[in-house]
Amino acid sequence: MLKFIKKQWKNLRFYLLSPLIAILILEVLLRVCSSGAIFRKLVARRLSSDQMQCQIDWLRASLFSGVQAEGLRLDLNSPLGRVEFRGREAMCRFRLHKLFSKDMSLKNLRLRNAELGLLNAEGKHILHCRQLAFSAKLQNSHQLALLLSFSQNGVQFSGEALLDNAAELPSLLTRKPTDKEYDYQRVLTLLEKFQTYFHKCEFGENDTRLAFTCRADLRSWQSLEINGDFDLNYGQLGPVLVQKQRGRFRLKEQVFELYDLVWIFESNEQLQASGSIDFKSQTVNADFQGRLAPETLLRLSDVDQQKTWPAFIHCPVPMSFTGRLNIQRFDLQSLDLQLDCSLRSLSIYDSRFQFAKANLRLHKQTLELNDLLLSKDYRRNQTVSGTLKWDFAQHLLSGEMQGRINLYELLEEQGWGKQLQELRHFDDLQFKASLQPSEPEWCKWRMNAELCESEAQVFGLKLEDLIIPLSLEDESIYINQASAKLKQDDIQNLYLQARIDLQELLAAKELPVEIKLELRNENQAGIEDGQIFSAHADCRLNLQKPSFELTAGRAVVMPELLLQAFQKQFDNLYASIDKMIAGSREINLRCRVPEFNLHQPETWLLLLQMQAQDSRFRNLQIHRLQAEAQISSQSAHFRSIEALVNQDEEMELDLVIDFKVPSLRLENVVVKARPELFDAFIFNEEASHVYNQIWQNVRWEQNSPPQISIAELLYWEDPRHDKNWQLKIDTKLKIANAYYKDFPVPEAEVSLLLDLPESLLIEPIVLKTEHGDINARMEFSFRGSPHCSFELFESDAPLDSLALLKSIDDSWLGFLELIDIHPESKVHCQGRFDFTSPMQLQINGNIMAKQMGFKGKQLQDVDCAWNYDKDKLFWHIKQASFYDGEVQNSGYFDFLSRSGESLLKIKGLSLEKTEQAFFGQNGENGEERKNSLTGRIDLDGKVAFLQGWADSPLYLEGDGHFKLQEADLWQVPLLHNLGSLLSLGFFSKDKGGNLGSITELEADYTLQGSRLLVNRFTTDGTIIALHGEGEYAWDKDKLKFTVKGKALKNINLLSFVLKPLSWAFDAELRGSIKKPEWKIRSALNKVFDTD
Structure with a gap:
């Protein structure tokens, strides 16, 4: 029994060990053989075909661990383009008992550290998936679980999928789709758009993701369900950059839903929305709210912004809104966008509104603003309300508006504030307007309106019950039967009446109009006290061109009455108008306005002829005046002015006033009068002071005024800064019998070029004498450290040197009283002085005199060089004769310290003449000497x-x-x-x-x-x-x-x-x-x- 058991155990071990040994041997053979190059090439060749190429760097097969490969490279030519796959590691395990059956033998599949790329015909990547990881595991015979993660353009994708009836997968993969099932070009276009979208985005590391879960039945794709969420940074939605976008999505029963969506845009803009896309009915519905600029909203709607949003409307801050979007049949032309929006700031034609609200609807190429309310202030005292419709297909604007505004504030926003400051009291203007479909430029509007102002003030005049009916049509403004009451609160009550007949104007588009304007003042009793102003003219208005012309204009003005009646108003224009202009007799005017185009209103021109008597312009007393004038929007030219002023001094000149760059210019001036008269044309106090300083020490003979010709006198002043001004005078004077201090100027010619506040050049100064001309020059600089440089040039003509030196500096008078210089001496000097207190003078020169004395002692034939600097006088007598002797002397004297030094050399001085000079003719005791004194x-x-x-x-x-x-x-x-x-x-x-x-x-x-x-x-x-x-x-x-x-x-x-x-x-x-x-x-x- 024991032997039987041992025999049976031995047989059992053989039967048990033999399969194991066989399996082990087979495992060893697989591992050994699969790692060889022959086996790798055999496998790669087996996987390769006409459409695909395969390469494997390392391969190992095992009955237990499956097939493992490293360095796997696949190149596949697909209908979409070339596909490249690079896998660092791939593992595949099979169900061994299903290898030879029709069931799915795959147990699981895993890819790690792989890349997948799809290239177009140009070799550029359409898709490029990095860090690809994929796993597929068969849960049971009917379910396949998939895990996928990869990185595309910085976005981390991760997802899970559960596929029912997984056994259908091999047949689906091997089935060739028909053209009806796949439109490859459409898919390719979709992928290219996808890649272009991601190229415009900038995603950070590990903060951009998309996750989803999916479940589907491979036998029925109608059961596909997808749930997921995304969180993306710095993406782009159409042409709009999105800083943050996140939300959830769901696909079920062919309805794609988006909910909990939040987009955060630039400039503190954001959008919250939820919506759905029904692929069966091809409709899009969305509800949203947020804060967006209109431009952003239109770009999100994929509508041409230039054709859609009018350029004259600007929203500096995003608007708050709630709205609904509907698109039928996936056609953007059927877009229906409704918004209830409000704004805290809005600009229309550069006019700013503090608050605005409206019901906005974008539908059928039109933008409608219903229940529109615009408020200039938070209290809504200034509002504009009504409806507007903007047809961006035809580029037309229409609507009905009414409101109450501050007219001056509106004009100021349009850049007319400085020009129309007198309209600042039009602060409660009520209006009604009806705008027919018109182009957006306001000059092309077709509109009827009525403006009303109960009380207003312009140029100090009070207006009551002002009503201006107007219409805009054919790029023209029509004013029909405008009316107002003009009321003055001073002693006089002033009334202004005017009538313009425009009945034929609308029919003929060209109508001569006769204008009669008369202004009279009435006393408190209602009796006419005098005519202030009256005018009569014929006008022609041509609306075809359009153009305007005024002819045969005549006017009479009483300056004194005009200044009295409107004193307050003129004071607002010029504080001392009554000191500037005055006249007790009427001024007759003839005027004409040549035809000019109303499309170019700045081209108007007014031609005047005037005559006046007994008038005054600043400090000029005008006895008689006649002139011609040409006045435009930019300048006023007064030509051929002939006037008799002050002490019957005659003046002929042209006067030009520039309004664009405020300036005054005199030209073609020929005057025989004192130059101080031209101070009337210098309006700056500092410039006037400097100009008068030039002539302060000059005295003119009453019967011999200088003859003056001025090539140009220009004065301009910056209206924004009264310290920025310029006075330029280029003039020549012919002088006779004048004095500079006590220095006589019998005849001279002087050229003066004054350029304030920069410089003054007086050159040449030509003093006329019987023996010839003496030339000099002076140049002043007023910038930095103000100073003057001057020079008296050498000349053979004699000059009273002592009188000239006394005129230079008054502090020298005491010293010069001790000196006597022959009046026919020759002087050359040059120097400069600073305008400081005290004045710093530097001067040097040379005097050649027949005689020069000090305290009565005379030197003859003196040649003396001298220099004055910093209160010190230096002299050097190069040569001189003193009582038959030769004299040389050098020294200096300090006027400030009253001290100095001198070096004297005398050679060959006559003893006899010295005795006579110091002791008299008869010697020391007055007794005559019989013999002459030698020595x-x-x-x-x-x-x-x-x-x-x-x-x-x-x-x-x-x-x-x-x-x-x-x-x-x-x-x-x-x-x-x-x-x-x-x-x-x-x-x-x-x-x-x-x-x-x-x-x-x-x-x-x-x-x-x-x-x-x-x-x-x-x-x-x-x-x-x-x-x-x-x-x-x-x-x-x-x-x-x-x-x-x-x-x-x-x-x-x-x-x-x-x-x-x-x-x-x-x-x-x-x-x-x-x-x-x-x-x-x-x-x-x-x-x-x-x-």
Whole structure:
């Protein structure tokens, strides 16, 4: 029994182990063989066909783990295009017991790290799925579960599917669809649009996804159900960029539903919606609400915005709305969009409204605004209401409107505020308007309207019960029977009446109209007090062109009455109008308006002829005036003005006023009058001040006004900034018998170019004299650091230099009173001065004068260079003649510190002429000298001087050298008395020669305060030589000198016997220059030695 059991166990083991060993051997063979290149190529070749190519990098087959492949590449030519599949890893397991049956043998399939691409004919990707992961698992024999995830253009897709009747899948995959079942080109177009859409989107990492679940029966696709949700960032919905979009979707029974949809657009726009697409009935229905700009809404509707939304309506902020959308048969032409919307800001033709609401309907190529309400303010005091219809197919606008608005505010928004500021009181204008279908440009509207204003004010005039019926047609505005009451609250009650007959105008489109306008004032008793204004003219209005023309116009204006009656109104225009214009006599006008096109209203032109007497324009008293004028919307030209003004001064000129760039220009001016008169045409106070400063120090002879010719006088001012202005004058003057301060100008020609506030150029200045012309120039600069540069050019013609210097700076007058310059001197100078306080003057030049004196002492033939800078006067006398001597002198004087220095050199000065100049004709004591005084003086010295310091009139410090030669010293002033004293009375006064000959004297001197110190002087001599020292105080005219005489040793015995003087001496000089006194201080001191 035991053996049987062992035998049976042994057989059992054999039967048990043999299949296992066979399976193991088969597993080993499969693993070994499948990993070889031959097997991979065999499998790849088996999977390849004419339409598909397969490559495998690594392959392994197993009975247990199935087939695993790596580096799987498939290239398939499909009806949609080329399909590329790249799989890093693929695994497939089969049900072994079903391999040889008709049932589905697949157990599960898994793909990881794969890519799938669909390329078009150009080789560009239509689809490119990255990070593809797929798994299919057979739940049971009837159900197949699918899991799918991939990334397409940054969007993460993930989904689950459960397929019933999974056994039908192999037959579905192998069945070839017919052309009726698939329109491949349509699918391809759909995929290309899908790819184009995603290319325009920018999705972030891991924040854009789409997830879904699906269940279907492979035997009946009508049972397909899909549920899912999406969350996408920065997508695009048609032409509109969507920053955020999320929602849920469901497909069931061929109805695709979207709900909980939220789109967030740019500029704080958002849309919430729910809707459905019924594929059976081909209808689209949606309900939505949100905040969107109209442009965004129209682009979402895929409607041409340029043809749909009128360009004259602008919504700066999104509108709030609720609405409903319906599309039939998937045709956008059947779009029916209804909105109940409101806006917090709206602009129509640049007119802003604070609030707007309307019932909007977009249907059949029309945009209807029903129950429209526009409010200019939150309190709804200014509103516009009615209905509007915009046909964007025909581009026509129509509607019925009524409302109450502020007319001036509306005009201001249209850019007419500054031009029509006087309409600012039209703040409660009521209107009714009916607009027939018209083009959107307002000038092409066909409209009938009526404007009413109960109270208004224009130019200070009060209007009551203003009614203006008007119509717009054929690009023209018609006003029919406009009426108003004009009432003034001042002393006068003013009435304005006008009548225009337009009965034939509508029929003929061309009608001559006679206009009569008369304005009279009435006193409180109702009696006519006088005519202020009256006019009569013939007009022609041509509506075919259209054009307007006025002919045979005549008017009479009383300026004084007009200014009195409308004083308040004119004050609003110009504060000092009564000071600017005045006249007690009427002004006669003739006027004409040539034909101009109403489509170009800026081309109108008014031609005037005027005559006036006893009028005034600013500071011009006009005795008589006649002129022609040409006035347009841009300028006013007054030509051939002839006027007699002020002191019967004649003026001929042309006047041009530019309105576009506010300016005033004078041209072709020929005037014999004072140039100060042209201040009347300068309206800027600063410019007027500068202009008057030019002529401030000029005096004109009453019977000899200058002759003025002005090439151009231009003044303009920026109306937005009164500091921005320009005054330009280009003029020439011929002057006779005028004065600049005290400098006479008998005859001159001056060219003046004034360009304020920049500069002033006076060049040339030509002074006419009998001996020739003298030329000069002046140039002023008023920018930065204001200054003036000037130059008086060299000329051979003489000039009164002293009078000219006195006219330059008044602070020089005290100094120049000490100087005398010959009136026929020649001057050249140039310099500059700054407009500071005090004025900083810099000037240098040269004077050549026959005579120039200082405190009565005259130099002849003077050539002096001089320079004045920073209150210092520098001079350099290059050469001059002074009493037959040559003089050179350089120095400076500081006018601020009243101090200076000077260096003087004199050579060959005549002693005799010097004595006559300082002591008179007869010498120091008034006694006649029998013999002429000979001798020449050489002098040099440097001196520093202080004026007015410490109550001292003049304080000098310096030193120098004095030399007298070729002289008889005993005849020299002061020493003459010493000779007489030394002769002890034995000889006559003129016998000083007995003391020997002394011809030279040299001395070094020092100036100290008011004293002249001579430290030592010496002389030569034949018998006696002198030396000494001393001082002279000129403030007290006091002399104090000591002189010592010394006998010369070469005197022989004969000379000793003949000469009475036989001793040395000491002498002392006291007294004054006029009365010198000599005293001998010692007796005989020494007898001459004859050795």
